[in-house]
Amino acid sequence: MLLRLSPQLHPPRGSFPLSQRSLPSTSLSFPSTASPLPSLLLFSQTHNRYRHRYHPPPPLSSAGLLPSLESFQSVIEATSVLTAIILVHEGGHFLAATLQGIHVSKFAIGFGPVLARFVYPKGGVEYSVRAFPLGGFVAFPDAEDPDCNIPADDPDLLRNRPVVDRVFVVSAGVAANIAFAFFLIFAQSLTTGLPLQEPLPGVLVPDVRPGSAASRSGILPGDIVLSSPSVSDLVNIIKSNPEKSISLKIQRGGLTDPLDLKIIPDLSPDGTGRIGVQLSPNFRVTRLKAKNLAEATNFATREFVALTGSVFEGLKQTFLNFSQSAEKVSGPVAIIAVGAEVAKSSADGLFQFAAVINLNLAVMNLLPLPALDGGTLALLLVEAVRGGRRIPREVEQIITSLGVSLVVMLGLFLIVRDTLNLDFIKML
Structure with a gap:
């Protein structure tokens, strides 16, 4: 196989x-x-x-x-x-x-x-x-x-x-x-x-690596990055800004208002920025059942x-x-x-x-x-x-x-x- x-x-x-x-x-x-x-x-x-x-x-x-x-x-x-x-x-x-x-x-x-x-x-x-x-x-x-x-x-x-x-x-x-x-x-x-996916605003952060730039800046698993409409856009922003401060608007469960966090991407071996997280599109799954x-x-x-x-x-x-x-x-x-x-x-x-x-x-x-x-x-x-x-x-x-x-x-x-x-x- x-x-x-x-x-x-x-x-x-x-x-x-x-x-x-x-x-x-x-x-x-x-x-x-x-x-x-x-x-x-x-x-x-x-x-x-x-x-x-x-x-x-x-x-x-x-x-x-x-x-x-x-x-x-x-x-x-x-x-x-x-x-x-x-x-x-x-x-x-x-x-x-x-x-x-x-x-x-x-x-x-x-x-x-x-x-x-x-x-x-x-x-x-x-x-x-x-x-x-x-x-x-x-x-x-x-x-x-x-x-x-x-x-x-x-x-x-x-x-x-x-x-x-x-x-x-x-x-x-x-x-x-x-x-x-x-x-x-x-x-x-x-x-x-x-299953039907209903797109929601932002990009989901399922996981954060301990000790990474994201962790040091206060980003938590389950956060939603509202600053970018898609995973690819957010990736491009972070990869193009190694060791430079960028602002991210974060929606966090349990909080009414979004958070404004500053993050400085680490420099990766290939010269691009990285912050040590997993990303996925943000969506809600509903069900379409036949009658x-x-x-x-x-x-x-x-x-x-x-x-x-x-x-x-x-x-x-x-x-x-x-x-x-x-x-x-x-x-x-x-x-x-x-x-x-x-x-x-x-x-x-x-x-x-x-x-x-x-x-x-x-x-x-x-x-x-x-x-x-x-x-x-x-x-x-x-x-x-x-x-x-x-x-x-x-x-x-x-x-x-x-x-x-x-x-x-x-x-x-x-x-x-x-x-x-x-x-x-x-x-x-």
């Missing part, structure tokens, strides 16, 4: 020099690690509509080393969401194959060591749950496999099916994720309601279109500015960390978190790249253009194997790196 952290999903943990990364969003991707239909998900959330309130870093246990029970619960919730999305994606491939009578040999959730497995019916499909619930796969029998007892000319082998049948199987995972995303939004509109199915369909459709546009815009910015965004790519550990933060802020935020991930999975898997559903579709398109003449098997296997190997190696590297970057691991 790959994840690109870029501004706007939830506030980053800890303190850092003032910057415009007040609400980091995410992009993520994961491969189906052992499937002839590998999957890739890139999650890019470019708005903050389901961030409800700031949560500080989780408390530690009495030993001072382990995350709290609340943190474990939110991690389990985030992992469950990802597992459900994987199940839906692989279930789409599986259902499309079985409806057409195509042989399927394995259906797995997770990767790595097998925790539980059963075969149904006898001699049929092997269903398994594996140790790491961060991927999944649907495997199809291959007549060239020594363990396969199916004749090479069996018309129900996936490879022997017409191009149209194979396209249906390959694209079904994407279709399932799109349908699931709409269902989640539809369900949210009927139950908890869709009937027709209204729910209308609300869900509009929200689905908006989220899809956000996903495409996020992916567009990722690819157009890849040189700047490459260092922000993270793996499944960071994905779960982001989902856990959303779960702690608001459990119903997981609705849109899951919807956006589904949409990203769908869009990314349609890219014509090796190791993606889109790459497989591209090979099928070439075969169709060639009048049904197949691409040499050796060439197809080399292309797919190289793509899968690259994604898996990158994923393993990011898992290790992201694990080492976790807060409680750093404290160890």
